[in-house]
Amino acid sequence: MALSDSDLTEIEKVLTAEDTSTPVFAELRRRFPALSWTQCDASDVTEAPFRTYSQFDVHLLDTADHCAHITLDPTRATGVILARRSA
Numbered sequence: 631m632a633l634s635d636s637d638l639t640e641i642e643k644v645l646t647a648e649d650t651s652t653p654v655f656a657e658l659r660r661r662f663p664a665l666s667w668t669q670c671d672a673s674d675v676t677e678a679p680f681r682t683y684s685q686f687d688v689h690l691l692d693t694a695d696h697c698a699h700i701t702l703d704p705t706r707a708t709g710v711i712l713a714r715r716s717a
Contacts (some may be wrong), residue, residue: 633690633704637662638681641710645683654686655712666691666709675713680704687713 633641644657659667672679672687677700679687691709692701701707 633665633707638704641688642681642683645686645688658710658712662710665707666693668709668711670711670713672713672715675700675711678702679713682715685715687715689713 640661641658644654644661655667655669668691675687675689677689680690680702681688689711690701690704690707691711692699692703692706693708694706698709700711
């Protein structure tokens, strides 16, 4: 599944929403069930993020070939790593 510009905009809206009553990770998994979602601490990922927000770094995961790897190309993304940043 490639991420479209509208998908990326929707992800950004969830990550920048002021309403913190909904768990972000669960909400993103609900909205994008075809994507693989992984949650971790930002210090666990050494690659540069695709996008950075106040509380999260977003890394795109490409699992289309034999080995999974982080990509900066949303058209290759089959998953997302949501890395929580320390406050």
